[in-house]
Structures are given as C-alpha cells and as structure tokens.
Amino acid sequence: MKILRFQPSDDQHRAEVVYRVLLENLDALYSTAKRLTGRADLAEDLVQEAARKALEAIPALRDERNTRAWLFRILLNGIRDQARQKRLWIEVEADEKTPDLNVIAESVQGATAEDVRRALFSLTPETRSLAILIDIEGFTIAEAAAMLQIPSGTAASRLSRARRGLRELLQDYRSGSSRSGGKP
Amino acid sequence: MNCSQVRHTLFPTPEKALVTTETPGAMGHLRDCQVCQAFFEQQRELSTSIRSKVGTEPAPEALRERMAHLVETHRAAVLHLPRNRRQVLVVAASIVLTLGLGGLWLASRMPSQALFHEMCADHAKYLDAQSQLPSSDPAAIESWFRDKAEFRVNVPTLERTDLLGSRLCFLKRHKAALIFYRKEGRAVSLFELSEVGVSLSALNRTVIDGSPIWHQSFNGYSLVAFANRGVITVLVSDLQEGELLPLALAARRG
Numbered sequence: 001m002k003i004l005r006f007q008p009s010d011d012q013h014r015a016e017v018v019y020r021v022l023l024e025n026l027d028a029l030y031s032t033a034k035r036l037t038g039r040a041d042l043a044e045d046l047v048q049e050a051a052r053k054a055l056e057a058i059p060a061l062r063d064e065r066n067t068r069a070w071l072f073r074i075l076l077n078g079i080r081d082q083a084r085q086k087r088l089w090i091e092v093e094a095d096e097k098t099p100d101l102n103v104i105a106e107s108v109q110g111a112t113a114e115d116v117r118r119a120l121f122s123l124t125p126e127t128r129s130l131a132i133l134i135d136i137e138g139f140t141i142a143e144a145a146a147m148l149q150i151p152s153g154t155a156a157s158r159l160s161r162a163r164r165g166l167r168e169l170l171q172d173y174r175s176g177s178s179r180s181g182g183k184p
Numbered sequence: 185m186n187c188s189q190v191r192h193t194l195f196p197t198p199e200k201a202l203v204t205t206e207t208p209g210a211m212g213h214l215r216d217c218q219v220c221q222a223f224f225e226q227q228r229e230l231s232t233s234i235r236s237k238v239g240t241e242p243a244p245e246a247l248r249e250r251m252a253h254l255v256e257t258h259r260a261a262v263l264h265l266p267r268n269r270r271q272v273l274v275v276a277a278s279i280v281l282t283l284g285l286g287g288l289w290l291a292s293r294m295p296s297q298a299l300f301h302e303m304c305a306d307h308a309k310y311l312d313a314q315s316q317l318p319s320s321d322p323a324a325i326e327s328w329f330r331d332k333a334e335f336r337v338n339v340p341t342l343e344r345t346d347l348l349g350s351r352l353c354f355l356k357r358h359k360a361a362l363i364f365y366r367k368e369g370r371a372v373s374l375f376e377l378s379e380v381g382v383s384l385s386a387l388n389r390t391v392i393d394g395s396p397i398w399h400q401s402f403n404g405y406s407l408v409a410f411a412n413r414g415v416i417t418v419l420v421s422d423l424q425e426g427e428l429l430p431l432a433l434a435a436r437r438g
Binding site for chain 2: 141
C-alpha cells in the first residue's frame, strides 16, 4: 500500500520561507525603519505595510535565498516613498569620488552607544541607509545598491561618506563640541 | 596592483565588495600582503563596533502579534486557494499551445534529421568512393554536374586532402552532389544540395568567423554543415567534429 504524503506546492513552500524569514527578521526590519525615520509609530506602520506587500508579492519572489534582501528592499521602498512625500529623502547627485579609507575602528570603539546612535541619526538618510544596511545588517555593497536602486559605485561612495561622517561626529562628541546630534 | 588599488577594489571588505574584473588580482595581492589583511580586519572591526554599539531594537509586542496574525491569515488563504475556472482554463490553454508548438517544431526538424541520417548512411555505403566520375580535377567535376544539378556545384580544394571523384545521389527525394575526398586515409564525403525544404536547425549551431556553422555526430559519424547562396554543404566523416570543422571552414571559404 502506498502512503500518500502531502506535498506542498511551490507557492506554499515559498510562502513558508517568506513567513519564516519575515518573523526572524522582524526586529531588524523594525530597527532599520526606526533608524531611518526616527519614529517608532511610523516604523511599525512601515514594517506592517512592507510585510503585507511582501506576502502579496510571494509569486514574484524568484530566488528564496534572497528573501531577506527582498524584504528589506520592499521596506526601503516604503520608507523612501514616505520620506519623499515629506521631502525628507533627497537623492543627492551620484558621488563617485574615491572612498576615504582612513576611517578607523577606534573612533567608534571609544564612543558610547548613545553617541554612535546619535551620530548615525545625524547622517543624511541616503548615507545613513548605507551604513545601516552594510555595517549593521551585513548586506554587501551590491545588495544594498539594489535595494536602494542606486549604482553600486554610488553605494560604495555613500558608505565611505557615512563612515567619514560618523568619525567626524564622534570626534566632535568626544572633544565636547556642542554639535547637535538629532534624535537618538 | 598596489595596496591602495586593492583597498579600493575590495572596499569595504572583500566579502562585501563588488565583484569586478579587478577582484581576482586584488584577492591575489591580499593573500600575500599582511598590511592589506590588517587593513581589512580593521574595516571589519569598524562594522562590528557600529553593530554592537547600535544594537537591534526589539519590535514592539503589538507589532509582533499583528505580524503573526498577518502570516496566519495568509497561510490559511494559500492552503485553501480555490482552483478557479480561470486558472484551469489558463493551464489547459498553455498545454494545448505547448503541444501545438512542440508538434510544429518536431515536424520542422524530423524530415531534415532523417536526411542527415541518410547522408551518414550514404557516406558509409560509398566508403570506397564508388564514383560515377573518378577525378581529382575540381573543374572537371563541376562541369560534369552542370546539367545534372539544379544548382551550381562547387568543388572546393581542401588542404592535405585528396579529391577522388563524385556521383549524383538522391537523399529523401533531394537531388544532391556527392564528392569524395580522403584525408590521411579517412573518407570524407561532401554533399551539396539545394537549400529548399532543408532545415539545418536539427543540428547544433555555432557561429564561427561571423557566420553560423552546424554540426553534430550521428552513429559515430561527424557531420558539419553550412549554407551559402541557396546551397547547403554537408561534410560527413568518421573524423572527429573538431577535425572535420577546419575542412568545412576551408570549403566555406571556397
């Protein structure tokens, strides 16, 4: 006698992958949204909206291995649309200047967590997003560039600018400068 | 590639950098350069420091519950997805279309495939070059075919290959000129026939020197073909395809 086993369809299997990756990365998605918008309530709404869009778009997901990047991309689209409506996200011209490679880890290691959060939030949204995606969330330059829909060279350049900005801000904080740090 | 170029190429770290044509060279440098290794280690530490200082903020419980509910609702919908009439019709139409196109494709390939098999059979049949016109003179052979074929037969001179003679043959109702050669003791048959009603698409296509050339092996025989000015030329031999190809290219050059 043959035992018939339930075989999930491709769509069901793909949907299960999306559910799992979505729930596993909920904190990261929320943190990213909050770091980019600076508002907890808005971050919640944006994550929920991104999740709803992602579930609707499951059949369009081509490679399950990219599910995490795909979810971030949907979230970032929402954040960018929101910020553009409020004119908070202004795309600067592509900066293809050579990255500044003199940023050292010490500038961050010596700073308090609060200083780093303040410095990060003081960056412009387009540079901050690169630091969040690459340094905090661990994406590659190419993945981050695809999520933000910018050329890879621009992504590398903006990351460099973000790091340079962080270093300068952290030096200001340490030297007791009165520079405004924005919201934590 | 110097250290500065390597650092730009592999920025911010080798595992997160863009992959470009410069990457292999930069990675080669990095393997042997302790200064660059230390540099990228410092870049990694920078990321780790930022990540550990900033941390990840837990999502509020309310959001977590809403997300869990969203997922459960979606899962239930996916499991009970109705197979509606439209979906069934789309699938049925796709099958009919696929079968129809497949049939047309097969119909267009099969006759020519049989033709190529017959060429191999004729090559085997006339291995000892049973010519109607034994000759090593290309002009004499071309002249002999003038009132026998509906197309102009071209007899190429092939390097280090002996021309033995020719005969007229019929392949699946296609009249063809068959020219016998021998290369290093191995028989090479060159068929020429009108392009009308013959498709080379049954063979593998490769573009060489800007023009397509078709090739395949049938039952241990190699077959290389090309089309030129309405005439299809096919070389058949038990030489390897790679050995036969230069002869076909020389024949194509004329």
